[in-house]
Amino acid sequence: MTDLQDFPRPSVAVDVAVLSVVVDDGGVDRLSVLLHRRSTGTEHGKWSLPGSFLRERERLAEAVQRTLLDKCGISGLTPRQLVVLDDPGRDDRGWVLSVAHLDVVPVADAPSLFSRTDLRWAPIRGEAAAVPGQRRLPFDHDSIVAEAVARFRGDHADAPDPYRLLEEPFTVRELRHLHEALLGEDLQKDTFRRAMLPHLVATRSTESGSVGRPARRYRRRG
Amino acid sequence: MTDLQDFPRPSVAVDVAVLSVVVDDGGVDRLSVLLHRRSTGTEHGKWSLPGSFLRERERLAEAVQRTLLDKCGISGLTPRQLVVLDDPGRDDRGWVLSVAHLDVVPVADAPSLFSRTDLRWAPIRGEAAAVPGQRRLPFDHDSIVAEAVARFRGDHADAPDPYRLLEEPFTVRELRHLHEALLGEDLQKDTFRRAMLPHLVATRSTESGSVGRPARRYRRRG
DNA sequence: GAAATAGTGTCTTTAAGACAATATCAG
């Protein structure tokens, strides 16, 4: 029988690209990624993706949830595995594999993180995080962000808000604005409505208070 | 600075679902997965996916290639990462993470592996490997096979033989037979041709020797 | 009623699928 002790073992970390749609300085909804920086007294580290090392016999998803709770105070999300980064030179500290993850914060919860100085929402330009004064993210975090954004956008091609950024029930317009923000392009309202309706169930309630005909609210089907 | 020694480290393995299209007993082309069994003298282990432990500072893809060379005598393939299996109880020997991979053997090379008693091509039924006398594969290898098959089939929806099972140049009919075998369903010949032609470039050469109008041979575009 | 937004009818354009005619080879 193979003895596990015969094999050298790498450190294993998890890194998370936490995405959401938040309002930028110009008042525009933008797909953004949550960055974290270590703060020791008055010293600040570079902005990077939240991550941490896997603990003994811990599941990867649990490690991600623990990381988000410890570093960002976020809970209740559902991480999705993306890819393993295995370049032996990727971390100066030694041989570290990192399992990259994607997770998503509901739009209602995203603004609360603005209050912290060790966290920031960086808008996505193209497929990369745009941080003033910092060209790139450390390690291979830029490629993780690119992978997360590509996966996230692809999943929105035919399903309504599959990551549940919106609280139910919502109007078709809210849904469309969300999809437009995260795809970075405008969508035709009637085509979008017809594509999404089969995946939605109407509720009794309608929007109120605004001008114009009130919009019906929907829930996701299934 | 974080000291890596503070963290317990898991063993990390790679497992590979090697797929190809091979002729079964009935003379039918079938999508199949390559299984391996340990043979010590007259004792035989269960059939399972080839796999091994990651070596110090080794890349995952290299570990896969080394495994295939050592256990199956195969070289020259290009492994693709699928998913990390992280259930702490998945291996009785201890805490072992496994990075599942998909790889593909060209149809021309697949038959040569039939000669070995420690290897076998198991046809895929549904999304699982069918092995007479063995209901399931050990560990979580059945789920790796399912994941590999799903990924492999999905990648064939619009691209001609993306994993390069066929040697160039090939006729549209050979290409269609390949796709039919791995999808497990018949395809309409004219629709298939029109879907694939944009991704192919015609060569000067045509098939010869068979009855009927000779078919033109093509190469993949790009 | 005017303005605004929701929701639908329908026409146009494009793509997919099916069927069948034509093309080119071996014998």
Place this chain on the structure above:
DNA sequence: CTGATATTGTCTTAAAGACACTATTTC
């Protein structure tokens, strides 16, 4: 020429996109 298979024409059907009309609200 006959039989076989490749290749293409074209008709039918379905989907996507665009445009405009109708519906329901606030003011």
